Amino acid sequence: MGKITGFMEFDRKVEAYAPVEKRIKNYKEFTAPLKEGELKNQGARCMDCGIPFCHSGCPLGNLIPDFNDAVYHGKWEKASQILHATNNFPEFTGRLCPAPCEEACVLGINEDPVSIENIEKNIAETAFKNGWIKPEPPLKRTGKKVGVIGSGPAGLAAAQQLNRAGHNVTVFERDEKIGGLLRYGIPDFKMEKHVIDRRLEIMEKEGIEFKTGVHVGVDLEAAQLKKDFDALVLCGGATVRRNLTIPGSDLKGVVQAMDFLPQNNRKVDGIPFIGEDISAKGKKVIVIGGGDTGSDCIGTSIRHGAVSVINFEIMPKGTTERPEEQPWPFWPMRLRTSTSHKEGAERIFSISTKRFVGDSNGNLKGLITSEVTWEKIPGQRPILKEVEGTEKEWECDLVLLALGFTGSEPTLADQLDLEMDERTNIKGSSLNYQTNIPGVFVAGDQRRGQSLIVWAISEGRQAAHHVDAYLMGKSNLPLKGEGDLPRV
Ligand SMILES: Cc1cc2nc3c(=O)[nH]c(=O)nc-3n(C[C@H](O)[C@H](O)[C@H](O)COP(=O)(O)OP(=O)(O)OC[C@H]3O[C@@H](n4cnc5c(N)ncnc54)[C@H](O)[C@@H]3O)c2cc1C
Numbered sequence: 298m299g300k301i302t303g304f305m306e307f308d309r310k311v312e313a314y315a316p317v318e319k320r321i322k323n324y325k326e327f328t329a330p331l332k333e334g335e336l337k338n339q340g341a342r343c344m345d346c347g348i349p350f351c352h353s354g355c356p357l358g359n360l361i362p363d364f365n366d367a368v369y370h371g372k373w374e375k376a377s378q379i380l381h382a383t384n385n386f387p388e389f390t391g392r393l394c395p396a397p398c399e400e401a402c403v404l405g406i407n408e409d410p411v412s413i414e415n416i417e418k419n420i421a422e423t424a425f426k427n428g429w430i431k432p433e434p435p436l437k438r439t440g441k442k443v444g445v446i447g448s449g450p451a452g453l454a455a456a457q458q459l460n461r462a463g464h465n466v467t468v469f470e471r472d473e474k475i476g477g478l479l480r481y482g483i484p485d486f487k488m489e490k491h492v493i494d495r496r497l498e499i500m501e502k503e504g505i506e507f508k509t510g511v512h513v514g515v516d517l518e519a520a521q522l523k524k525d526f527d528a529l530v531l532c533g534g535a536t537v538r539r540n541l542t543i544p545g546s547d548l549k550g551v552v553q554a555m556d557f558l559p560q561n562n563r564k565v566d567g568i569p570f571i572g573e574d575i576s577a578k579g580k581k582v583i584v585i586g587g588g589d590t591g592s593d594c595i596g597t598s599i600r601h602g603a604v605s606v607i608n609f610e611i612m613p614k615g616t617t618e619r620p621e622e623q624p625w626p627f628w629p630m631r632l633r634t635s636t637s638h639k640e641g642a643e644r645i646f647s648i649s650t651k652r653f654v655g656d657s658n659g660n661l662k663g664l665i666t667s668e669v670t671w672e673k674i675p676g677q678r679p680i681l682k683e684v685e686g687t688e689k690e691w692e693c694d695l696v697l698l699a700l701g702f703t704g705s706e707p708t709l710a711d712q713l714d715l716e717m718d719e720r721t722n723i724k725g726s727s728l729n730y731q732t733n734i735p736g737v738f739v740a741g742d743q744r745r746g747q748s749l750i751v752w753a754i755s756e757g758r759q760a761a762h763h764v765d766a767y768l769m770g771k772s773n774l775p776l777k778g779e780g781d782l783p784r785v
Contacts, residue, residue, distance in 0.1 A: 299340055299341045299342065299343040299344060299345070299362070299365055299366050299369050300341035300369060301344070301345060303338070303340075303341030303342045303343070303344065303369070304341075304342045304343075304344045304404055304408065304411075306338075306341070307338040307339070307341060307342050308409070309339070309342065309408075309409035309410065309411070309412055310331060310335055310338070310339060310412065311331075311412045311415050312328040312329060312330055312331060312415055313328070313329045314327055314328060314329070314636060315327035315328075315329065317639065317640050317641070320486070320640075321596075321599050321600050321640055322600075323486075323600070324484060324485040324486050324565045324600060325485065325486065325489060326392070326485070326486060326487070326488065326489050327486060327636075330419060330422070331415060331419065333371075336368055336415070336416060336419050337368060337369050337371060339365075339368075339411065339412045339415065339416055340365040340366065340367075340368035340369035340411075340416060341369045342365075342404065342411045342412075343361070343362050343365035343366065343369070343404075343411045344403070344404060346362075346403035346404070347403075348403075349361060349362045349403065350401040350402070350403055350626040351398040351399075351401050351402050351403075351411075351413065353401065353626075354397045354398045354399075354400060354401025354402075354626055354628075355397060355398040355401075355751065356397070356749070356751050356752045356755040356777075357383045357384045357390075357751060357754060357755045357758070357777065358383055358777045359380065359383050359384055359398065359417075360379050360380075360382065360383060361398055361411075361413055363379045364376040364379040364380050364416070364417075364420060365411060365413070365416060367379060368416055368419075368420065373420065373423045373424070373427070374424070374427070374429050376420045377420050377421070377423070377424035377429050377430070380417060380420050380421070381424075381430075382775070383775070383777075384417075384754060385453070385454045385457050385458070385754055385757075385758065386450060386453065386454065386496060386754055387417050387418070387420065387421040388418065388421040388422065388425070388492050388495075388496065389450060389479060389488065389492070389493075389750055389754075390414075390417065390750055390751050390754065391414055391415070391417040391418025391419070391420075391421050391422075392418055392487065392488045392492070393479075393483065393487060393488055393750050394414055394749065394750060394751045395633075395749065396413060396414040397628050397751075398413050398414075399411070399412070399413050399414065400625075400626065400627070400628055400629060401625070401626035401627075402626075403626075405625060405626075406625050425495060430499060431499070432499050432500075432502035432503045433461060433503060434460075434502070434503045434504050435460065435461055435462065435463040435504075436463075437463050438463050438464075438465065439462070439463040439464050439768070439769065440465075441463075441464045441465065441527045441528070441768045441769075442464065442465045442467070442525070442526045442527050443456075443459050443464045443465070443466050443467075443526060443527065443528045443529070443530065443764060443768075444466075444467050444469060444522050444525070444526040444528075444529045444530070445459075445466060445467070445468045445469070445529075445530045445532060446469050446513045446519075446522075446529065446530070446531050446532060446533055446709065447468075447469075447470065447477060447531065447532035447533040447534060447741070447743070448468050448469075448470040448472075448475040448476060448477055448507065448509075448532075449476065449477020449478055449479060449532060449534055449741060449742070449753060450477065450479060450741065450750045450753035450754045450757065451477075451532040451534075451740045451741025451742070451743075451753035451754070451756050451757040451760075452468055452470075452477065452530070452532035452740075452741070452757065453468070453475075453476075453477075453496075453500070453754075453757065454753070454754040454755075454756075454757030454758050454761070455530045455532060455740055455757035455758070455760050455761045455764070456468050456500070456505050456757075457500055457503070457505065458757070458758050458761030458762070458765075458774050459530075459761045459764060459765060459774075460500075460503055460504055460505050461503070461774070462761070462765045462769075462772065462773070462774055464527075464764075464765070464768065465504075465506075466504075466505050466506065467505075467506045467507075467508060467526075468505060468506070468507050468508065469508050469511045469513050469517070469522075470507065470508065470509045470510075470511065471509075471510065471511060471512035471513070471515075471516075472509065472510075473509055473510055473568065474509060474566075474568075475493070475497055475507050475509060476490070476493045476497075477532075477534060478534065479493055479750070480493055480562065481558070481559040481562050481563070482555070482558055482559065482562075482590070482593070483562075483593065484558065484561065484562065484565075484593050484596060484597050485562065485565050486596055486600070487593070487596075490562075490565075490566060513709065514708035514709050514712050515708070518712065519708075519709050519712035519713050520712055520713065523713060523734075523736070523737065527736070527768055528736045528737070528738065528764045528767060528768055529736065529737045529738065530738045530739070530740060530757075530760055530761075530764060531709055531723060531732075531737065531738065531739040531740070531743050532739075532740050532741045532743060532753075532757065533705065533706065533709060533743045534705070534741065534742040534743055534747075535702045535703075535704050535705055535722060535742035535743060535746050535747040535748075536555075536702065536705070536706055537702055537703045537704050537705065537706055537721070538553050538554075538555055538698070538700070538701075538702055538703070539698075539700040539701045539702060539703050540698070540700070541585065541650065541698055541700060543650060543651060543652050543653065544652040544653065545652050545653025545654060545655055545661070545664075546653060548653050548655040548659055548660065548661040549655075549658075549659050549660045549661060550660055550661030550693075550694050550695050550696060551653055551661055551696045551698065552575055552695065552696065552697055552698065553697075553698050554584075554586070554590045554591070554593075554594050554697045554698055554699035555590070556572065556575060557575050557594060557597065557697055558590070558593055558594065558597060560572070560574075560575055561575075561597050561601075575695075576601055577597070577598035577601035577602070577603040577606075577695055578601045578602040578603070579602060579603075579604060580598075580603050580604060580693075580694045580695040581603070581604050581605050581607075581692055581693045581694055581695070582594075582598045582603045582604075582605065582606045582607070582693065582694075582695045582696075582697065583606075583607045583608075583609060583664065583691060583693040583695075583696050583697070584598070584606065584607070584608045584609070584642070584696075584697045584699055585609045585650055585696060585697070585698055585699060585700060586609070586610070586698065586699030586700045586701065587608060587609070587610030587611075587612065587644070587646075588699065588701065589635075590699040590701070591608055591610075591697075591699035592608075592635040592637045592638060593637065593699075594697040594699050595608055595635075595637040595638060595640065595642040596635075596636070596637030596640060598695075598697070599637070599640045599641055599642070603695075605643075606641060606642045606643070607642065607643045607644075607645060607691070607693075608638070608642045608643070608644045608645065609645050609648045609650065609666070610644065610645070610646045610647075610648070611647070611648065611649055611669060611681070612646065612647070612671070613646055613647045613670075613671065614632060614644075614646035614647070615630060615631045615632035616631060616632060617631055617632050618631065619631060647668055647669050647670065647671075648666050648667070648668060648669065649666060649667055649668075649669045649681070649683065650664050650665070650666050651664075651665045651666060651667055651688070652664065652665050653665075653696065654690070660694070661693065661694055661695070661696060662692065662693075662694065663690050663691055663692050663693055664690070664691050664693060664696065665688060665689070665690050665691075666688070666689050666691065667683045667684060667687050667688055667689075668683075668684040668687035669681055669682060669683055669684060670682050670684060701747060702742075702746070702747040703721060704717075704720055704721030704722050704746060705717070705721060705722050705723050705742075705743045707721075709723070710723055713732075713734055713737055714733075714734060715732045715733060715734060715737065715739075716732065716733045720746055722742075722743060722744055722745065722746050723739045723743050723744060724739075724744075725738065725739035725740070725744040725760075729763040729766075729767075730744065730756070730759060730760035730763050730764075731763065731767070735767075736767065738760045738763065738764050738767075739760070740753075740756035740757050740759070740760035741753040741756045741757060744756060755777060758774075758775070758776075758777070759776060759777060761774055762774040762775070762776050
């Protein structure tokens with residue numbers, strides 16, 4: 298596996314980034330890929346560890362040591378086959394995944410882990426460049442019709458798998474273009490949108506039908522769709538935004554991140570957007586929320602030309618080390634610093650916003666905060682406590698609310714009589730992804746709540762297997778950990 302002494306010979310190396318002052322002038326990706334020799338050395342660092350915990354760290358069960366070995370030996374086409382056996386879209390995860398596989402890498406116990414994500418991206422890019430990623434239409438059609446609602450990574454993965462099993466698949470998307478949050482959440486500087494278009498071209502040639510501008514439940518009754526199709530897969534995401542219901546939240550200048558980011562992606566794409574233009578140019582911006590969405594607001598505001606960007610996080614500042622209670626190979630909750638954070642945002646932790654302050658015309662001009670602590674009581678959730686005497690006023694004229702999402706929109710559940718879970722996601726069995734209504738399945742964020750692209754692809758693939766089994770009595774579509782190996 299790899300080069301037996303590779304991990305002792307080569308240090309970890311990852312892609313470099315263009316300097317901040319250069320990259321913030323546009324919305325393009327800004328990584329400088331590793332050279333082929335460097336990638337082979339990185340593949341060589343994957344040691345013969347015996348039990349590759351990276352497999353279980355990855356929600357897709359990617360066969361990581363196998364593709365690392367292929368890369369080390371310069372067998373890029375084979376590497377692409379191994380990677381695609383478990384992951385429909387490695388060009389997305391290779392750019393955007395927080396790489397739980399690397400946190401689970403055995404080498405990571407006492408060394409820097411293998412740069413798995415960079416290797417993955419380069420396998421996908423090499424495969425596209427050489428024309429190895431070709432449409433794989435099914436040899437036979439089953440005559441069964443499957444409707445997929447939502448075209449994010451979960452819907453796309455489910456659609457591709459079900460089409461490969463021979464079913465006639467139609468994907469319904471309410472937006473004007475396909476891609477879900479890949480297209481209208483994640484900014485171009487993290488992933489340029491031609492990366493999605495290139496994959497969609499392959500999928501269209503495989504025979505998948507895409508219908509955009511169709512809001513199921515509004516333009517089309519979900520119950521009608523249920524009659525028209527043999528099975529439905531709901532992949533509509535977890536789109537209900539969390540609000541901050543404090544005084545002044547209706548002031549002009551208090552804006553939801555998910556109004557700001559999709560609008561900007563449409564501007565970059567040169568397509569019209571609905572609503573007022575939201576610009577951070579020349580403004581003092583405060584982004585409330587320290588997750589991925591908050592980070593994307595920072596990078597976008599800086600590219601707009603904001604005067605300053607401050608990021609509030611209600612949780613305390615973590616350490617860059619693994620917390621003791623989250624030992625290897627688990628995913629550790631440690632301080633993560635994104636490329637956007639490094640572009641000039643000031644980060645403030647353990648802070649809570651109490652009210653917004655406006656001028657006489659209803660425009661935002663500031664906000665008031667307090668410092669907070671989290672009281673830990675064994676066996677209970679930590680309790681938020683305000684620190685007395687720490688009130689502070691901050692000047693700002695644009696606030697972006699990036700507070701996360703509270704679950705799935707209720708429309709489809711209402712129209713199809715579907716049960717929701719206690720976190721207001723659509724309830725889908727963890728065994729077969731089926732809802733309480735036979736023939737209606739759910740996958741991705743709509744089932745698990747706002748999560749990660751790698752989980753969405755994994756859920757789409759798993760659900761596809763169970764939809765196929767529901768329609769045909771059995772399925773040869775691989776489940777997690779099986780790759781494309783035949784099922785016994
Ligand atoms: C700003 C932001 C940045 C993120 N960055 C990252 C990142 O860097 N890395 C990472 O791994 N994850 C990231 N995530 C999370 C990740 O994007 C999601 O977990 C993932 O996209 C979920 O995929 P999905 O297919 O379940 O749903 P989505 O991607 O949300 O797609 C759902 C689609 O369904 C459509 N839809 C919904 N209802 C209907 C209906 N009734 N009719 C028709 N269409 C409908 C929606 O328009 C949407 O296009 C980010 C999330 C956000 C918000």
